[in-house]
Amino acid sequence: MLLCDVGNTSYHFLDEEGDYKQSVKTFDPKTITQKVYYICVHSHINLELKKLENWINIATFVNMQHYYKTMGIDRIFACEAITHGVIIDAGSAITVDVVTNNIFEGGFIYPGVHAMQNTYENISSALKYPFNYDIDLTVLPKNSQDAISYGFFKTLYSEVIAHQKDIYLTGGDAQKLLKIFPHAKLVESLIFDGMKKVLKEIL
């Protein structure tokens, strides 16, 4: 079975042998002839994929009752993957979604690592430091690098742990954020896990 999570920058495939990515700029989905079960956050590409008979959009198989209309389909499938917990999906944005007994409770959007680094730099050249992932978040900072690192990480951390649930980390910067959330479960396949779970119910 071939699965594909189409993001803003790449087609992310998963088959029996593993996962691989293709750029949305260069990849032609017509080159695939077998059946592909997909989700897609990219509205323009989605229109193209709808024309292809072997590409099956599985977004339609999710009960949308508890989600909201403008919520990214990748967030929805990550939520489908778990029964209880907080999901941190760290990409260009960091989305944080809370699931309680299989029901999506709500979620929020925080800037991603790259975006936040730019934000501090643009406020002042005096704040142009790389984030310190080894920062001790139990101590208030007394230097500029830690002051921005704490500002970015600890605020997110304080809010996430307030929900007192298991934490699932996924997305391109998940590995980095594991230093900030050492007790989180790193599940890089979370969206695919959600896709498999939804497919299991319908196939």
Added chain:
Amino acid sequence: MLLCDVGNTSYHFLDEEGDYKQSVKTFDPKTITQKVYYICVHSHINLELKKLENWINIATFVNMQHYYKTMGIDRIFACEAITHGVIIDAGSAITVDVVTNNIFEGGFIYPGVHAMQNTYENISSALKYPFNYDIDLTVLPKNSQDAISYGFFKTLYSEVIAHQKDIYLTGGDAQKLLKIFPHAKLVESLIFDGMKKVLKEIL
């Protein structure tokens, strides 16, 4: 007595009649002939002011032992103004500083309202919403505008209240943030208060 807090964009004066601002781009400090007690975050302007005999930099009168070298002098004087509490100074950056029994414990830097608005917009046009200051931060969001508003405000809120201290709000966006921190004390004159307190000890 004339006080002046020189920021990155303006000379902020306070005399017996009230406060007023002058742009750093157009104002000539030589036009003032009376004695001015000032602080200045702007290193280039500070060099110019040092040449003027009637401009007295009062940064030198603060015991710097508990502060750190690259910490903005405006943050330091806000800390000098209080004996115990958390200071939120909401400008181009939002600085959060904790003072316990007259001692600066440390602080962090979070992006300001304007910077954060740009950050979300730049991540995706789908996140181009004004922040919702009337958001209910006790409920997890289920729409995009609240998802970014919660991401910006609630993370900051969760961290600030974790310190369990009185909250002092100051800076250009203090009034706006009073909606997020309704129990905070709005003290627009906080930096001037710190300047007066330091002057009281030396004059």
